[in-house]
Amino acid sequence: MNDTTTHSAATASRFIDAGRWAISTIFLLNGVGIGLWAAHVPTVQARMGINTGMLSMVLLTIAAGALLAMPLMGGLTGRWGTRRMVLVSGFAFALMLGVIMMVPNLQLLFGAAFLFGVSNGALDVAMNANASEVETARGLPTMSSFHGFFSLGGLFGAAIGGVLIGQGWGHGQGALGMALACAVILALVTPRVMGFAPHADGASHFALPRGAAVGLGLLALLCFAVEGALVDWSALLMRERTGASEASAALGFSAFSIAMAACRFAGDRLIVRFGAVRVMVLGGLAMFAGLALATTSTHFALSACGFALIGLGAANVVPLLIGAGGRIPGMSPGAGVAAVATLGYGGLLLAPPVLGWVAMHSSVTMALGMLSLSGLVIALNARILKHK
Structure with a gap:
């Protein structure tokens, strides 16, 4: 009986550790994507021939998309579970990471910027919610290290973006390759992302701030x-x-x-x-x-x-x-x-x-x-x- 209990505890511990490193990888990938975009902002501005004021409107559109997506994702994670929402928003973010730096005109840039913001805001909520559940399952503080991986990814993404631009791949080709790489890595870690039971309270409302x-x-x-x-x-x-x-x-x-x-x-x-x-x-x-x-x-x-x-x-x-x-x-x-x-x-x-x-x-x-x-x-x- 004791051996069985010990074995079950060890199995559960390995399962939780695997889930921890899987969601850490997704935090890293999100950081890489944001850093990659930050490095390409001047290149996108030059390619589109827009001034600083118009660029500010593009950046505001990204932020607006994220703000709209966050409360919606709060409800969806409660209804469908954090694991499913991490995967959906993660693949959407990888897709839009490639699209936003390849669109041919200003109108499509605004559309891509909005969807990029939506996917990033949705992923931000979903991965943090899953990380919170992993932290609870571990019974130890873990959230800071998750955000550490995001910060590390941002540094990597900015550095990679600089290299891609320096090699003449700054007009979307390099970003598309990185987006595909992120999608492949996301697919590889998918089986390890921990699934938790949905919460009924999130099933039918936006998660606007309250209480x-x-x-x-x-x-x-x-x-x-x-x-x-x-x-x-x-x-x-x-x-x-x-x-x-x-x-x-x-x-x-x-x-x-x-x-x-x-x-x-x-x-x-x-x-x-x-x-x-x-x-x-x-x-x-x-x-x-x-x-x-x-x-x-x-x-x-x-x-x-x-x-x-x-x-x-x-x-x-x-x-x-x-x-x-x-x-x-x-x-x-x-x-x-x-x-x-x-x-x-x-x-x-x-x-x-x-x-x-x-x-x-x-x-x-x-x-x-x-x-x-x-x-x-x-x-x-x-x-x-x-x-x-």
Whole structure:
């Protein structure tokens, strides 16, 4: 009897570990796709002959598609299960990754951008919901490492995109090849993605933020706002404060990205050792201190260290909030994740234009300096995790 129990436990453990690495691979592939697209944005702009304003509308269309898909996917994961939705949205994302960089005219680019956003938003919710279920099955913090694979994939995707463009394959040929490779890898890991019983509560509604998800989502919004602001404004801040060249100024965001990826892989161990609340408090304080350093220093190295400190602080905040969203009582993991992610993603949309308005009337330094208060708000409200 004991031998049978031990054998069953070992089999279950191997099954869960296989599911963990399968969904980790999908996080990696999603990151690769986003990094690949980011590297191709200037190439797509040049090929279409559009100005910065029109490009901004294309990027906004992607974000709009994602925002529309997230609450819908929250309901679908509850009805059909996270495994099925991960696979459907994963293959759709791989398809649109190839299409968006090969369309021949502006009208089709807007259509492809919307569908690319829809597939990415849907995959974001589905894979995070499945990851939350895997984390629960393991009984150990795991979400940070999943997001670490996404960050690592983003770095890989951007690097691969740069190589493809450098080889003259930047007009869609290389992206199509990468999309096919992602689809093949997705098919190979499909049998290992864990399937969980659907949750009836997600069967008939959009997973709009409600109840406990609102507080979690608002904190996620603040963290995403910092990330979105750094994408658009970090290089300008470096040039304004330190006088760095265009090439050197880009290193600020690189320091942020590398620090974030590294800390996410260490995040699960940190949470086990220090607890989720303490990790989130320290994360918020690090975000505040990093932004303060980056916006006040006139020395290149200190400013870069500030961006790295922001990455270290922000690394585990969103994984903790997303994981908590997947454990809200009375909501399916997909519905909870979708609700938190929908609000959080709004930060990526709102922060750049709002900060741009502030910068226009003052300076980039002032705009990002005001945003540093987000870290304090996150730290002061970290105890919200104790109730999830």
